[in-house]
Amino acid sequence: MTEEEETEDAYVVKAEMPGIPRENITVEMDGNDLCITGEFDNRSDKVLAQRRGRFCYRARLSGGIDSDRTEATLDRGVLTVRISKSGESKPRRIPITGGYDQFV
Numbered sequence: 001m002t003e004e005e006e007t008e009d010a011y012v013v014k015a016e017m018p019g020i021p022r023e024n025i026t027v028e029m030d031g032n033d034l035c036i037t038g039e040f041d042n043r044s045d046k047v048l049a050q051r052r053g054r055f056c057y058r059a060r061l062s063g064g065i066d067s068d069r070t071e072a073t074l075d076r077g078v079l080t081v082r083i084s085k086s087g088e089s090k091p092r093r094i095p096i097t098g099g100y101d102q103f104v
Contacts (some may be wrong), residue, residue, distance in 0.1 A: 018077035029067040
């Protein structure tokens with residue numbers, strides 16, 4: 001399961017990857033494209049069902065990003081990728097200038 005969220009200053013993607021070691025996961029940014037690839041191999045003599053294969057997750061991010069400030073962490077089987085927005089894409093309040101504060 002993958003979850004995407006947009007905050008004021010970043011895009012956050014969370015993906016469940018139970019039992020997949022960090023060295024079997026690759027996270028890449030190419031422009032506004034995020035690509036998470038990897039391989040799982042959960043073979044066991046004790047389990048009848050075996051899970052093996054490759055996976056690929058791709059997402060195109062809508063706004064300007066700062067890929068130099070992208071972080072990825074793997075904690076308890078959940079990969080979290082945090083991609084910082086560039087200054088141009090952050091929402092901001094635009095001050096209103098000129099005119100009067102009250103009707104006369």
